Amino acid sequence: MWVREGECHQCGECCKTVNVTVVRDITLRQHGTIEELERYLKYRGIQLVGEDVDNNYLFYAIPIPCDQLTADNRCQVHATPDKPLLCLKYPSQPDDIEQCGYTFRRATVLDRVGS
Numbered sequence: 001m002w003v004r005e006g007e008c009h010q011c012g013e014c015c016k017t018v019n020v021t022v023v024r025d026i027t028l029r030q031h032g033t034i035e036e037l038e039r040y041l042k043y044r045g046i047q048l049v050g051e052d053v054d055n056n057y058l059f060y061a062i063p064i065p066c067d068q069l070t071a072d073n074r075c076q077v078h079a080t081p082d083k084p085l086l087c088l089k090y091p092s093q094p095d096d097i098e099q100c101g102y103t104f105r106r107a108t109v110l111d112r113v114g115s
């Protein structure tokens with residue numbers, strides 16, 4: 001379990017790509033090798049950004065910015081009922097966005113007592 005610290009400083013990075021998790025073994029059966037998969041994805045502008053072999057996942061990033069993101073990195077639906085649930089909760093665990101103003105640490109017993 002993670003404890004989130006810090007705050008959003010509106011870099012907009014989390015709104016510029018769509019991140020997708022796929023099932024690793026099924027995908028590799030279809031494509032044969034990671035290299036073949038990467039070639040196929042590259043032609044479509046999709047990047048293979050990571051894998052979790054133990055949990056059988058592959059992670060894709062698709063560079064499609066959200067159409068609610070303004071040029072100065074503001075969310076046009078922030079604080080409205082139209083903001084997607086995923087965005088309201090983001091980030092709930094460590095992500096790979098270096099610019100993000102949030103950091104995470106593992107929860108301790110003291111955190112659980114205090115909550």
Ligand code: SF4
Pocket residue numbers: 014015066067068069070074075076077078083084087
């Ligand atoms: S809805 Fe807002 S917070 Fe969610 S991805 Fe779009 S701009 Fe970002």
Ligand code: SF4
Pocket residue numbers: 007008009010011012013014015090091097099100101102
């Ligand atoms: S990456 Fe982090 S700091 Fe940047 S807009 Fe998203 S939540 Fe905010």
